[in-house]
Amino acid sequence: MIRVLGTIFAGILGLAFGSFLNVCASRWPAGESMVRPRSHCRSCARALAWWENVPLASWLALGGRCHGCRGWIGCRYPLAELAVGVLWAISAWRFFAMALDPRMPAALVFYELAKTAGALLFLWLLTALAVLDAEHLWLPDKLTLSGAVIGYLFFLGQLFSAQKLASLTGLPLTAGLEKAPWGFYDIAGRRLLAVFAAAGLVLLIRWTYWLLRRREGVGLGDAKLMAMLAAWLGLPGALVAFVLGVTLGFLAALAALARSAGQQESWATARLPLGAFLCIGGAVSNLWGQQIIALYMRWRGF
Numbered sequence: 001m002i003r004v005l006g007t008i009f010a011g012i013l014g015l016a017f018g019s020f021l022n023v024c025a026s027r028w029p030a031g032e033s034m035v036r037p038r039s040h041c042r043s044c045a046r047a048l049a050w051w052e053n054v055p056l057a058s059w060l061a062l063g064g065r066c067h068g069c070r071g072w073i074g075c076r077y078p079l080a081e082l083a084v085g086v087l088w089a090i091s092a093w094r095f096f097a098m099a100l101d102p103r104m105p106a107a108l109v110f111y112e113l114a115k116t117a118g119a120l121l122f123l124w125l126l127t128a129l130a131v132l133d134a135e136h137l138w139l140p141d142k143l144t145l146s147g148a149v150i151g152y153l154f155f156l157g158q159l160f161s162a163q164k165l166a167s168l169t170g171l172p173l174t175a176g177l178e179k180a181p182w183g184f185y186d187i188a189g190r191r192l193l194a195v196f197a198a199a200g201l202v203l204l205i206r207w208t209y210w211l212l213r214r215r216e217g218v219g220l221g222d223a224k225l226m227a228m229l230a231a232w233l234g235l236p237g238a239l240v241a242f243v244l245g246v247t248l249g250f251l252a253a254l255a256a257l258a259r260s261a262g263q264q265e266s267w268a269t270a271r272l273p274l275g276a277f278l279c280i281g282g283a284v285s286n287l288w289g290q291q292i293i294a295l296y297m298r299w300r301g302f
């Protein structure tokens, strides 16, 4: 019961944070302030009543149109809210399964709580980046680079407390960190290498593409996004995100090709928001990366 209520609460909180994400994603690219003026319709500038501002519910009740001018609000608002809500609910569902286990020592519950809080921030960042890249082909350094730094610092904190806890309780931790026979600095150094390797992978593809086509294919923002993914997920997790993202991007390109067949605009010059697909891959990798890697290992016979 607590697990269900906690998950619902996390989902509702996620909807609210998704709503805040929408404010940022609408105002930031336009260079507007995040706090002033109050929420307003983007087409008629009318200030919104409180009941027009309820995440998801208002959009559904209004049929996606402004109550004043009947202007189309856009699908992004409910989608981003729903995305954060669902991702947060899944994370909370997992956390409560662990936290409510009576055999779980309190120290480990706090450890998992901190880990889950980090995951919520990471998933929110990914949703924000996906929206900005999908709408503006823009992955702001302020999000990707600071996201990478925060992710790395968070990893260090997690590593430090995992090792402390392991020596205190003698219990195996879920982070997969304590199994390594290396010390703190080795693991910390490896994660830092992973960050640069992930960015390097994208840079390598970028240069190769430029040598072959003399045209920019993959943006620098994608390299910084990969660095952020590796900081949070480690190299295997970031590679899972990369493969998923590129596959999704490829499928989207095929769909665009099928739709624009016979039209003037060439699909090869149309730009695809690869970063948005990488973000989706990152979210999947955050939630199910361990299982995906385990499946792959079994398939390869390791």
Ligand SMILES: [Zn+2]
Residues within 6 Å of the ligand: 041, 042, 043, 044, 045, 046, 066, 067, 068, 069, 070, 071
């Ligand atoms: Zn309006």
